Amino acid sequence: MFLLGDDADRALGELGLTPSRAALVWELGQRGPVPQHVLATALRVTPRAVTGLVDALVASDLVTRAPHPGDRRATLVTFTPRGAELAAGLERGRAELARTLFAPMPAEELDCFGRGLAGVIARLRAHIAAGAA
Amino acid sequence: MFLLGDDADRALGELGLTPSRAALVWELGQRGPVPQHVLATALRVTPRAVTGLVDALVASDLVTRAPHPGDRRATLVTFTPRGAELAAGLERGRAELARTLFAPMPAEELDCFGRGLAGVIARLRAHIAAGAA
DNA sequence: TATTGTTATACTCTATAACTATA
DNA sequence: TATAGTTATAGAGTATAACAATA
Numbered sequence: 001m002f003l004l005g006d007d008a009d010r011a012l013g014e015l016g017l018t019p020s021r022a023a024l025v026w027e028l029g030q031r032g033p034v035p036q037h038v039l040a041t042a043l044r045v046t047p048r049a050v051t052g053l054v055d056a057l058v059a060s061d062l063v064t065r066a067p068h069p070g071d072r073r074a075t076l077v078t079f080t081p082r083g084a085e086l087a088a089g090l091e092r093g094r095a096e097l098a099r100t101l102f103a104p105m106p107a108e109e110l111d112c113f114g115r116g117l118a119g120v121i122a123r124l125r126a127h128i129a130a131g132a133a
Numbered sequence: 134m135f136l137l138g139d140d141a142d143r144a145l146g147e148l149g150l151t152p153s154r155a156a157l158v159w160e161l162g163q164r165g166p167v168p169q170h171v172l173a174t175a176l177r178v179t180p181r182a183v184t185g186l187v188d189a190l191v192a193s194d195l196v197t198r199a200p201h202p203g204d205r206r207a208t209l210v211t212f213t214p215r216g217a218e219l220a221a222g223l224e225r226g227r228a229e230l231a232r233t234l235f236a237p238m239p240a241e242e243l244d245c246f247g248r249g250l251a252g253v254i255a256r257l258r259a260h261i262a263a264g265a266a
Numbered sequence: 267t268a269t270t271g272t273t274a275t276a277c278t279c280t281a282t283a284a285c286t287a288t289a
Numbered sequence: 290t291a292t293a294g295t296t297a298t299a300g301a302g303t304a305t306a307a308c309a310a311t312a
Contacts, residue, residue: 004257007264020279037293047294049280056278073288073293100260101253109249116246120234124137127233131140153302170270180271182303189301206270206311 002093002100015086016060022090024053025062028077029087033066035074062086135226135233148219149193155223157186158195161210162220166199168207195219 003011012022020043027042028034036050043050054077057063062083068074079087102110136144145155153176160175161167169183176183187210190196195216201207212220235243 002260003264005261005264007261018278035293045279046281048282048296051295052279068293071289071293075294097260101256104256105249105252109245109252112242112245113249113253116238116242116249119238119242120246123234123237127135127230128138128140131136131138151301168270178302179304181273181305184272185302201270204270204312208271 002097004097016056018056020049021053021056021060024050024057025083025087026090028063028079028083029090033076033078035068035071035076037074039077057083135230137230149189151189153182154186154190154193157183157190158216158220159223161196161212161216162223166209166211168201168204168209170207172210190216 012018017025023043024039027039031038031042036054037047039054040047040050054063054065058065061080063077063079065075066078068076105113145151150158156176157172160172164171164175169187170180172187173180173183187196187198191198194213196210196212198208199211201209238246
């Protein structure tokens with residue numbers, strides 16, 4: 001049972017999380033220990049914003065800062081046991097939600113839907129890239 | 134040419150708009166003059182937040198507050214000529230973007246994509262409703 | 267009593283700019 | 290010189306709570 005809507009807001013609040021902090025936890029779960037500038041790029045925010053989010057997550061005992069082997073300027077953000085457990089739960093929830101949403105589709109319909117969506121996304125990306133030129 | 138990405142951020146900035154203010158302009162364009170509590174519900178924010186957004190849009194000469202005929206507690210938020218022009222531009226952009234994204238799809242593929250998407254959305258809504266119970 | 271919108275207050279998020287340490 | 294991350298500062302957005310006017 002993966003939570004969404006008001007339910008998710010409540011669950012995040014109980015964990016001392018906010019949407020932005022949860023997004024960082026999610027990215028870190030997908031990428032493993034990374035320096036902060038990687039998170040800044042992934043989340044499309046400034047390094048300053050990452051500093052604040054990591055500060056909050058350290059205070060919640062979800063992540064820690066560790067030295068980066070090979071670059072003493074950088075700090076590796078890594079999960080605490082509690083943070084790793086949370087990230088694993090998020091991934092389980094994502095997989096279960098995907099099953100709920102897509103498993104009921106007949107294979108043929110799922111195939112067509114997937115191709116159609118890929119086309120829409122490709123045209124959207126092209127449109128954005130053209131505008132940025 | 135409807136703007137997205139960094140381009141949109143730039144264009145919004147030139148209009149003195151922010152994403153939240155643009156969302157209110159969009160809702161108002163879809164609904165016509167409405168009291169603030171309707172916008173609060175539509176945008177899923179508190180009445181306090183709407184007060185601040187409307188204040189900013191009034192300062193930008195995009196909307197005005199008018200008395201609500203029939204309920205003297207309420208204020209109707211209405212477009213200024215400049216705001217109405219902006220809302221019309223947003224709607225034209227939305228329509229053009231929809232053509233860019235969907236017109237290239239063969240009718241059969243579009244049909245299948247639309248049915249698949251409707252199913253996914255229905256299951257997502259059911260999932261959220263079940264969790265909120 | 268309930269609803270509409272406001273003021274008061276506080277917190278989160280984010281940006282820009284200046285800075286330190288390191289590459 | 291360039292990069293990683295921090296501190297300082299400021300602004301937008303939002304929530305909660307208390308309030309006034311009206312229903």
